[in-house]
Amino acid sequence: MIIRLAYIFLLTGVFAVPELFLRNFGLFFPFCALFIFYIAVAFGNRWGFVAICLAALALDLPGSGSAHPWSVLAFLPVLFLASGWLKRAEADSVMMNFLPGLVIPAVVWILSAVFFSGHFFHVLIEQFPALFPACAFSAVWLPVLIFLLDNLNSRLSLPLFTDAKLNQKLTLK
Amino acid sequence: MISPKVEKEVMRSRQSSGLRILIWSIFSLVAVLLVLGIYIMVRQSAMRMSADYYYPFLKAVRGTENTVSDQILLMQSKTKLANALQKLMNENAILSAEQAVVADLKKENTELRALMTLGRKDTFRPVFAEVLTRDPMTWQEQFTLDKGSRDGIEPGNLVVTPVYSNLPNMPRIAVIGKVKSVTGHTALVSTVLSRDFRLSVSLPDSKASGILEGTRNSSGMQATLKFLPLDTVPAAGQTVYTNAFSGNSPPGLPVGIVADESRSVQNPRRNQLYLETAVRPFESPAEVRFAAVFVKEKK
Numbered sequence: 001m002i003i004r005l006a007y008i009f010l011l012t013g014v015f016a017v018p019e020l021f022l023r024n025f026g027l028f029f030p031f032c033a034l035f036i037f038y039i040a041v042a043f044g045n046r047w048g049f050v051a052i053c054l055a056a057l058a059l060d061l062p063g064s065g066s067a068h069p070w071s072v073l074a075f076l077p078v079l080f081l082a083s084g085w086l087k088r089a090e091a092d093s094v095m096m097n098f099l100p101g102l103v104i105p106a107v108v109w110i111l112s113a114v115f116f117s118g119h120f121f122h123v124l125i126e127q128f129p130a131l132f133p134a135c136a137f138s139a140v141w142l143p144v145l146i147f148l149l150d151n152l153n154s155r156l157s158l159p160l161f162t163d164a165k166l167n168q169k170l171t172l173k
Numbered sequence: 174m175i176s177p178k179v180e181k182e183v184m185r186s187r188q189s190s191g192l193r194i195l196i197w198s199i200f201s202l203v204a205v206l207l208v209l210g211i212y213i214m215v216r217q218s219a220m221r222m223s224a225d226y227y228y229p230f231l232k233a234v235r236g237t238e239n240t241v242s243d244q245i246l247l248m249q250s251k252t253k254l255a256n257a258l259q260k261l262m263n264e265n266a267i268l269s270a271e272q273a274v275v276a277d278l279k280k281e282n283t284e285l286r287a288l289m290t291l292g293r294k295d296t297f298r299p300v301f302a303e304v305l306t307r308d309p310m311t312w313q314e315q316f317t318l319d320k321g322s323r324d325g326i327e328p329g330n331l332v333v334t335p336v337y338s339n340l341p342n343m344p345r346i347a348v349i350g351k352v353k354s355v356t357g358h359t360a361l362v363s364t365v366l367s368r369d370f371r372l373s374v375s376l377p378d379s380k381a382s383g384i385l386e387g388t389r390n391s392s393g394m395q396a397t398l399k400f401l402p403l404d405t406v407p408a409a410g411q412t413v414y415t416n417a418f419s420g421n422s423p424p425g426l427p428v429g430i431v432a433d434e435s436r437s438v439q440n441p442r443r444n445q446l447y448l449e450t451a452v453r454p455f456e457s458p459a460e461v462r463f464a465a466v467f468v469k470e471k472k
Contacts, residue, residue, distance in 0.1 A: 023307065023308050023309055024307055026309050026312060113310055116308065116310035116311055117310045117311055117314070119313075119368075123310055123311075127309050127312075130309065
């Protein structure tokens with residue numbers, strides 16, 4: 001348990017730094033949301049929620065400067081998406097994960113605009129063009145992330161994303 | 174002994190020779206001027222004629238040179254031409270990048286110079302800071318500065334920024350926001366376009382005061398000045414300044430200008446109780462890189 005917590009804590013920090021860095025340039029690349037998706041599928045929803053809390057603390061307080069970690073609400077749909085993807089999708093190839101990669105930025109972006117911006121429609125109009133590169137990047141990045149983290153997890157004897165479906169079926173039996 | 178007749182003759186001959194010299198002088202002068210005029214006319218005509226005469230020959234030489242140059246260029250291989258074009262494009266890109274960097278440095282230099290001129294205002298001292306982080310979702314409404322409570326910054330302190338504009342009669346610095354919260358090393362600033370922003374301001378030209386609220390209207394770059402007395406006439410272009418009513422901000426700092434009346438708020442008379450108008454800040458909060466926070470000195 002402590003190893004998993006330390007793993008999530010450290011990697012949340014690793015993904016939060018480039019996300020915060022890019023946000024400074026007006027770019028929205030949801031590294032943390034994609035990591036949460038990975039954790040929720042590989043480790044389960046409880047660990048996914050831990051990752052959500054840590055990511056929200058890392059992104060909101062120093063980054064957007066909001067008084068409360070509103071990103072928890074923006075990231076929650078990622079948890080549901082991970083559950084749905086694990087239950088419904090019959091994806092044998094890691095490459096098929098480009099689909100949630102396409103969807104996650106849009107979901108997080110819309111909810112972030114709702115919770116953070118004081119002027120929702122202005123932000124929607126101003127930031128909308130930035131959504132397309134974010135979706136395209138995430139579609140490519142999520143399969144790469146799964147490959148990289150699965151390699152790391154196999155060395156650390158932690159659950160793998162690619163085994164999640166099999167583990168779930170075994171648990172149900 | 175010369176007879177008077179001879180003497181008379183001599184006198185007449187002397188007079189006629191003087192007159193002759195004068196006539197010759199005038200004639201010579203006229204002749205010189207005439208020759209000079211003719212020379213100038215002939216020279217100009219000759220030059221024009223010569224230039225026109227030689228034009229086809231000179232043009233033919235230049236044309237031949239260009240044709241030969243073009244033919245040599247066409248004789249070169251596509252790869253070589255493409256490489257040359259690529260080289261030129263690279264040089265062009267480098268020059269464009271250098272120009273952008275120079276323009277950026279020029280702006281940064283102007284901003285820093287404007288901040289350097291900033292001194293104490295009554296009991297307020299400026300703390301200079303740089304923008305540390307921003308968030309795309311609150312780009313126009315919030316930013317975080319790299320100075321915090323350790324430098325004496327407190328919530329409510331006024332934040333000013335250099336105004337970079339080529340327009341005349343623009344102030345060198347203007348209010349851009351207020352400190353919303355602080356940590357030891359950082360300060361979160363709500364800009365004049367943020368909903369959290371409220372500031373007591375005055376219109377010296379109209380001798381009226383009101384509250385500036387950061388409610389962005391349809392244009393996206395205007396705040397709303399509320400609670401103005403009904404008899405106020407806020408003309409477009411009037412500068413809005415801070416006042417000393419709140420006690421937390423130095424008075425007399427420019428905040429923005431009253432926006433064009435046609436673009437002002439739709440119903441300026443709220444319940445016949447007060448007047449409101451739109452105010453445009455001098456600098457876009459999205460452009461801010463350097464700022465100064467006016468911190469109140471503790472006694």
